Amino acid sequence: MKHSTLNMWVNGRAVSLAVPEGEILLDTLRERLGLTSVKRGCEVGECGACTVLIDGRAVNSCLYPALTAEGKHILTVEGLQQPNGELHPIQQAFVEEAAVQCGFCTPGFILTAVEIVGTGKRYSREELRKLISGHLCRCTGYENILNAIERAMNESLEQREGEQP
Numbered sequence: 001m002k003h004s005t006l007n008m009w010v011n012g013r014a015v016s017l018a019v020p021e022g023e024i025l026l027d028t029l030r031e032r033l034g035l036t037s038v039k040r041g042c043e044v045g046e047c048g049a050c051t052v053l054i055d056g057r058a059v060n061s062c063l064y065p066a067l068t069a070e071g072k073h074i075l076t077v078e079g080l081q082q083p084n085g086e087l088h089p090i091q092q093a094f095v096e097e098a099a100v101q102c103g104f105c106t107p108g109f110i111l112t113a114v115e116i117v118g119t120g121k122r123y124s125r126e127e128l129r130k131l132i133s134g135h136l137c138r139c140t141g142y143e144n145i146l147n148a149i150e151r152a153m154n155e156s157l158e159q160r161e162g163e164q165p
Contacts, residue, residue: 008069010035011079025061025069026050029076037077037107041136048135051108052076058112060134077107080114090114090152099148101139109135113149117156125150 003018010033019028026043029035029052038061041049045060052061053075080088087095090113100106109132116123116131123131128146137145 004067006067006070008071009073011074011076019066021067023066025052025059025064025066025074028066028069029061029074035076035078039104039107041104046134046136047105048108048112049105051111051135053111053115056115056118058115058134075111075114077110080110088114089155090117090148093148093152093155094145097144097148097151099140099144101137105135105137105139109137109145109149113152116149117153120157120160122157123153128153 001020003020005016006019006028007014007016009015010029015033017028017032019032026038026040029038030040038052039049040062041047043062045063048060050061051058053059054064054069054072056073080091082088086092088110090110094100094106094110099109112132112135116128125146128149129142132142132145132149
């Protein structure tokens with residue numbers, strides 16, 4: 001099998017490795033880089049368990065050819081830890097709102113929430129439902145997940161408003 005060199009940024013650090021042509025990004029991240037927050041779920045882009053951020057956008061890594069990530073910035077949950085070791089504000093909101101049960105789907109939801117909150121927009125509850133519709137959770141009724149995303153969004157917007165001159 002032919003390999004090609006893949007150069008990308010993963011969680012803020014430069015990575016260069018040989019990857020077989022045809023390998024999906026999910027396998028590169030989990031198997032080659034040991035980033036186990038990226039979950040193998042449905043493998044057809046329906047469940048969102050494999051979600052990562054690529055250049056700031058939520059993407060199903062099970063559908064993304066690894067070599068397409070050349071030069072891109074990839075973020076997984078492992079890259080969210082704050083410099084002081086504390087949880088990222090979105091992770092903290094998930095804890096405070098009890099938005100985690102078994103945890104399998106949680107990394108995907110959190111990364112989608114990072115994208116949502118990062119827009120700096122205020123979304124209605126219905127808009128948030130649509131924005132997370134690419135994720136499946138078998139444990140919850142989604143309400144606590146929505147509460148967590150809404151909380152993180154509101155806290156982020158309040159912080160931004162407080163920083164305005």
